[in-house]
Amino acid sequence: LAAHPRVSFFERPLDSFSAQRNFGIDQAKQEWVFHCDSDERFTPALAKEIKAKISSDDGPAAWNVVEKFFWRVARISFIDGPWGGGVKLHKRTGFRFTGSIHERINTSIQVGILNQPIEHHTHLTLDQMISKYMDYSLREARAAIAATPPVTVSIPQLFLRPAKRLFGFIFIRRAYRDGVPGILWAFLQAFSRFLTCAKILAITYGFENL
Numbered sequence: 001l002a003a004h005p006r007v008s009f010f011e012r013p014l015d016s017f018s019a020q021r022n023f024g025i026d027q028a029k030q031e032w033v034f035h036c037d038s039d040e041r042f043t044p045a046l047a048k049e050i051k052a053k054i055s056s057d058d059g060p061a062a063w064n065v066v067e068k069f070f071w072r073v074a075r076i077s078f079i080d081g082p083w084g085g086g087v088k089l090h091k092r093t094g095f096r097f098t099g100s101i102h103e104r105i106n107t108s109i110q111v112g113i114l115n116q117p118i119e120h121h122t123h124l125t126l127d128q129m130i131s132k133y134m135d136y137s138l139r140e141a142r143a144a145i146a147a148t149p150p151v152t153v154s155i156p157q158l159f160l161r162p163a164k165r166l167f168g169f170i171f172i173r174r175a176y177r178d179g180v181p182g183i184l185w186a187f188l189q190a191f192s193r194f195l196t197c198a199k200i201l202a203i204t205y206g207f208e209n210l
Contacts, residue, residue: 025096
């Protein structure tokens with residue numbers, strides 16, 4: 001893809017996810033920008049819908065898209081839904097992302113939702129997922145402590161917050177309908193919440209590198 005004559009390839013150190021997206025916006029030369037991550041896949045139907053939206057003078061200047069999640073070849077349908085950042089497709093001018101990890105565009109304008117989903121193919125192995133959560137949880141913890149007011153975690157919350165997330169995924173969003181992959185994914189999300197809470201505690205008490 002990087003060798004395609006109509007593609008410009010840029011590389012920069014990862015300091016925050018919003019900074020990465022804003023850098024991409026700054027490099028864009030066309031009127032519209034779509035943010036596609038390396039683990040996401042366009043479908044022909046989505047590409048056709050996007051072309052129709054940006055060719056029309058009517059409609060919003062910003063659009064979100066529904067994600068269909070895959071783990072290897074298994075569908076994880078209980079977490080399907082609009083992308084968490086709020087906006088995937090938008091006009092180049094007037095939009096900036098904020099947030100160090102869960103980046104999003106804060107806008108008061110109308111945001112549409114595209115009908116066709118994008119496919120989200122996450123990491124293939126448990127080791128890759130755990131490595132990702134180790135990195136993400138530290139970024140989340142540092143951002144939480146730097147917030148105003150700073151986020152705090154108590155010892156009971158260290159247990160209750162992951163348990164609440166696990167209960168919500170399994171019994172409210174019914175992860176069990178996706179079989180073993182769904183159950184494993186629910187536990188991974190609870191584990192991610194535990195890591196973030198644990199690292200907030202560790203940083204608060206001065207033993208971040210324990």
